[in-house]
Amino acid sequence: MAASDRIETLAIHAGQRPDPETGAVMTPIHLSSTYAQAGPGEHKGFEYSRTDNPTRRTMEACLAALEAATHGIAFSSGCAATTTLFHTLSPGDHIVACDDVYGGTFRILDKVMKPLGIETSWVDLTDLEGLADVFRPETKMLFAETPTNPMLKLIDIRKAAAIAKEHGITTVVDNTFATPINQRPLELGADVVVHSMTKYLNGHSDVVGGVICTSDDAIAERLRFLQNAIGAIPAPFDCFMVLRGLKTLPVRMERHAQSAADLAAWLEARPEVEKVYYPGLPSHPQHALAQEQMKTPGGMISFVIAGGLPAARKLLGAVRIFVCAESLGGVESLIEHPAIMTHGSVPVESREKLGIVDGLIRISVGLEALEDLREDLAGALEASQ
Numbered sequence: 001m002a003a004s005d006r007i008e009t010l011a012i013h014a015g016q017r018p019d020p021e022t023g024a025v026m027t028p029i030h031l032s033s034t035y036a037q038a039g040p041g042e043h044k045g046f047e048y049s050r051t052d053n054p055t056r057r058t059m060e061a062c063l064a065a066l067e068a069a070t071h072g073i074a075f076s077s078g079c080a081a082t083t084t085l086f087h088t089l090s091p092g093d094h095i096v097a098c099d100d101v102y103g104g105t106f107r108i109l110d111k112v113m114k115p116l117g118i119e120t121s122w123v124d125l126t127d128l129e130g131l132a133d134v135f136r137p138e139t140k141m142l143f144a145e146t147p148t149n150p151m152l153k154l155i156d157i158r159k160a161a162a163i164a165k166e167h168g169i170t171t172v173v174d175n176t177f178a179t180p181i182n183q184r185p186l187e188l189g190a191d192v193v194v195h196s197m198t199k200y201l202n203g204h205s206d207v208v209g210g211v212i213c214t215s216d217d218a219i220a221e222r223l224r225f226l227q228n229a230i231g232a233i234p235a236p237f238d239c240f241m242v243l244r245g246l247k248t249l250p251v252r253m254e255r256h257a258q259s260a261a262d263l264a265a266w267l268e269a270r271p272e273v274e275k276v277y278y279p280g281l282p283s284h285p286q287h288a289l290a291q292e293q294m295k296t297p298g299g300m301i302s303f304v305i306a307g308g309l310p311a312a313r314k315l316l317g318a319v320r321i322f323v324c325a326e327s328l329g330g331v332e333s334l335i336e337h338p339a340i341m342t343h344g345s346v347p348v349e350s351r352e353k354l355g356i357v358d359g360l361i362r363i364s365v366g367l368e369a370l371e372d373l374r375e376d377l378a379g380a381l382e383a384s385q
């Protein structure tokens, strides 16, 4: 693929070519755990599948191309990706992270990295005014998730990365919600992008995986070492599934966003809904940044239903097409209650401060007929009150 190829073309072809031996157009699933060597150390680039695997290598190349990165390094989950990334740091190092990260990321930093001597300061990165004051001499990493989960707050990647760079700090962006179709953090100055591939990248709710993309050779080399040393690698079959999912990522993202934009505006006008969080709405406090930083505002919406937890429970029990389940980014529409489900690991005081109230509902808008989704939500909203 030429670097100038457009993202729709890269999603289908990057890193891939027909199998030279058989002509197979689709990348084979290489299940072999080990590779024959003509003599000790004389191999064709593969020795052992934890270290490297042909199907995984192809998927990593495709993902790197989509993020305009030179390296893609894949893991068995998004959490395995972030955990391995945090292992590039040493005891005594300090991280500054946005206060509204995915609950599992919070848990890794608070319950796994902190006991290992790597401390995190939690900061509202929607306001970058005081960011430099939070940095310490030992701060090594700025970790931003944008849009955030579940409050859909945006962080100005260009500004945040510029401030971090001035202090010699590595900027990491979790690009799971936006995907490289909607937002390209490396082009905005970030050093590293992480993803839960479980979500939009695979897109069909049948793989758990993660990836880190970067064009920083030193970070990539350390991550490759840790990928092999820690060994939280994805299975070849899962890599094949993600490669397949990536081919439709651009068209899926377009449709997710079209339907989400329509539903967000519709929800805002419903009497049962107190507040809607969607970066595409003019009422979103960072609507202008969404237009500048993102191609589309994406397919995720959060809203607060009147009547708190009892109403939320009724709503989740009354949907017919939306499935009450954790996760997001699949072809099917999902609905969930962050305070009880995805963000249950965030302490209650922090949840309340962030706006993760009992009436908060998060939806992942799928690819079903928009009219059916609207009718489904209308019926469930009525039933909730």
Ligand SMILES: Cc1ncc(COP(=O)(O)O)c(C=O)c1O
Pocket: 077, 078, 079, 080, 102, 104, 105, 145, 149, 174, 176, 177, 195, 196, 197, 198, 208, 209, 210, 327
């Ligand atoms: C934004 C974000 N980052 C990371 C993760 C973790 O990914 P995984 O569940 O694949 O470990 C999630 C999971 O929901 C997420 O939403």
